[in-house]
């Protein structure tokens with residue numbers, strides 16, 4: 001009798017604890033702020049030193065630092081300092097710089113890992129937004145995490161949907177970054 005009561009109580013507790021968090025976790029999925037930017041990456045290829053905004057800084061032993069390696073660039077690490085614009089025109093005034101790195105991390109398909117910051121210094125935005133996440137390049141759109149921010153973007157968090165907006169050989173690409181912030185202060 002006593003044992004069944006204990007078991008019954010345990011059952012109640014376990015049902016209660018497994019049901020409650022999902023109720024508490026439920027949140028409204030509406031961004032508090034939404035921003036769209038483009039950034040432009042010109043990769044150094046041995047001939048464009050004047051215009052390049054990024055450089056291969058690490059390569060696997062079958063590659064080199066001038067040309068992205070074979071096998072889907074696996075093992076290449078690229079550091080960038082790219083201009084950010086409000087529209088998709090490379091020549092538009094920049095509102096800041098996208099600074100960080102990407103590395104190619106799969107041999108069989110094109111996929112990268114991104115870690116970078118948007119560093120704003122315009123009349124409209126001051127501060128930084130920090131991004132990190134997997135970038136499966138074969139996907140039309142990819143979601144990466146907005147892991148924090150400073151200045152106008154103090155303590156922010158959210159999701160950035162990135163899309164390759166232009167791609168010219170292995171020298172230039174442009175990313176559209178649709179930033180949805182779910183925590184605004």
Ligand SMILES: *[C@@H]1O[C@H](CO)[C@@H](O)[C@H](O)[C@H]1NC(C)=O
Pocket residue numbers: 047048049050051
């Ligand atoms: C740099 O870019 C300009 C215009 O975008 C182009 O005319 C010039 O040839 C480029 N220079 C190099 C070294 O790639």
Ligand SMILES: *[C@@H]1O[C@H](CO)[C@@H](O)[C@H](O)[C@H]1NC(C)=O
Pocket residue numbers: 063064065066067069070
């Ligand atoms: C780098 O690698 C590319 C292709 O793998 C090759 O064409 C090029 O000659 C290499 N450059 C240097 C400086 O080794």
Ligand SMILES: *[C@@H]1O[C@H](CO)[C@@H](O)[C@H](O)[C@H]1NC(C)=O
Pocket residue numbers: 121
């Ligand atoms: C931001 O812009 C102002 C005015 O152009 C300049 O004085 C300042 O050094 C810039 N700051 C950074 C971090 O680039």
Ligand SMILES: *[C@@H]1O[C@H](CO)[C@@H](O)[C@H](O)[C@H]1NC(C)=O
Pocket residue numbers: 134136139141142143
């Ligand atoms: C890539 O696309 C697939 C299907 O279109 C989707 O399920 C997946 O979440 C995407 N991955 C990322 C990281 O965005």
